[in-house]
Amino acid sequence: MVIASGNTGVIVVDIQGDFTTWKDGSLAVDGTDSHFVEKIRKATETLDKNGYLIFGTQDWHPANHVSFFTNHPGKQAFEVIKIEGKTQVLWPPHCIQGTENARVLVDNNLFMAIVKKGKDPRYDSYSGFQDDGGTETEMDSILKRNGIEKVIVYGLATDYCVKATAIDAATAGYNVTVVEGLCKGVAPDTTESALKEMKKKGITVLKELNSKKI
Numbered sequence: 486m487v488i489a490s491g492n493t494g495v496i497v498v499d500i501q502g503d504f505t506t507w508k509d510g511s512l513a514v515d516g517t518d519s520h521f522v523e524k525i526r527k528a529t530e531t532l533d534k535n536g537y538l539i540f541g542t543q544d545w546h547p548a549n550h551v552s553f554f555t556n557h558p559g560k561q562a563f564e565v566i567k568i569e570g571k572t573q574v575l576w577p578p579h580c581i582q583g584t585e586n587a588r589v590l591v592d593n594n595l596f597m598a599i600v601k602k603g604k605d606p607r608y609d610s611y612s613g614f615q616d617d618g619g620t621e622t623e624m625d626s627i628l629k630r631n632g633i634e635k636v637i638v639y640g641l642a643t644d645y646c647v648k649a650t651a652i653d654a655a656t657a658g659y660n661v662t663v664v665e666g667l668c669k670g671v672a673p674d675t676t677e678s679a680l681k682e683m684k685k686k687g688i689t690v691l692k693e694l695n696s697k698k699i
Contacts, residue, residue, distance in 0.1 A: 487492070490609075492632055492633060492634040493537055493538075493635040493636070494538045494539070494540055494597075494628055494631065494632070494633035494636050494637070494638065495529070495532050495538065495539045495540065495637045496521060496536050496542065496613060496625070496636050496637070496638045496639075496640075496650060496654070497525070497540070497541045497589075497591060497639065497640050498541075498542050498572065498613065498638060498639065498640030498646050498647050498650050499542055499543065499544055499586060499640050499642075500525050500589055500591050500628045500640050500641060500677050501543060501580055501586065501590065501641075502585060502587070502588060502590060503580045504544075504579070505517035505518070505587040505590070505641075506518050507519045507521070508590075509578045512576055512577055512579040512580075514641055514642045514669045514670070514671055515642065515669065515671075517669050521669065522590050524667065525590075525591060525639070525640070525667060526590070526591050527696050528639070528664075528667055529591050529595055530592070531596050531694075532637070532694075535638070535678070538597050538633065539589055539595045539597060540596060540597055540599070540627065541589055541591070541598070542588065542599070542600050542601075542602055542613035542624070542650060543587070543589050543599050543600070543601065543602065543633045544579065544603050544610075544646075545579060545580060545582050545587060545601035545603055545604050546578075546579070546580050546582060546604070546641040547581070547604065548578070548582075549606045550578075550603065550606050551573065551607055551608065551609065551622050552574070552575065552576050552603075552609045553570060553575070553577070553578045553579075554575035554577065555577075555578055557575060560575050561575070562575060562576065563575065571617060573609065574609075579630065580603070582604075592666050596698060599632060600613050600624045600627070601622075602616065603616065605620065608620070610641040611635065611645050611646045611648075611650075612646070612649035612653045613646070613649075613653070614650065614653035614654065614657065615649040615653060616684075625657055628659070633659070633661060634659060635659060635660040635661070636654050636659050636660070636661055637662045637663075637664060637694075638650055638663045638664070639663065639664040639667035639668050640667070641669060642668070642669060642670050642671045643665070643668040643669060643670035643671075643676045643677035644671050644672065644678070644679040645671060645679075646678075647663065647668050648679040648682065648683060651663050651683055651686075652683060652686050652688070655686050655687055655688055656686075659699055661687075661688045661689065662688070662689040662690075662691060663680075663683055663688055663689070663690050664692075664694050665690055665691065665692055665693075666691075666695065667693075678680070
């Protein structure tokens with residue numbers, strides 16, 4: 486493991502009960518059993534011990550969130566609709582504010598900050614940097630306040646929140662590395678597409694963390 490140079494941060498994306506099979510989550514990603522969560526925990530602890538500053542994202546939706554199919558009478562989960570010109574995937578209710586399965590499953594004491602996203606009921610928010618309405622979170626300002634220039638990104642899910650967070654980080658000027666082995670995707674085709682898209686944006690994709698490339 487390479488010791489952090491001081492300007493490298495880690496963004497752990499949405500490791501929450503509702504996205505894991507371990508916690509019987511309402512929007513569980515395949516392969517997210519207790520072993521996967523433990524792998525995330527150990528990797529995050531190791532990075533912390535090696536001097537990396539740890540940051541996180543957390544889906545934090547109100548019960549009336551626009552992305553929940555239950556808030557659209559007659560619609561089913563995973564339908565895609567248009568709302569005010571925006572494409573919206575309708576998800577099962579998940580990560581509702583104050584519920585057990587909205588909790589971040591990694592020791593919260595490891596984090597310098599956990600940025601909550603998706604709080605506005607009108608907009609989905611895949612990225613840890615901004616919601617789909619363009620409202621920025623505090624992530625960029627927190628990273629800059631801590632002198633971060635490079636970020637290591639991993640978590641859930643590869644083809645949604647990891648991709649959006651990594652691309653927005655790159656767009657904001659950070660040097661970005663995504664650790665594929667510490668991520669899981671919703672579907673194989675969209676995951677493959679996401680990895681290609683990230684690479685095209687200049688993001689480094691590593692299979693595992695124990696690489697000298699970090």
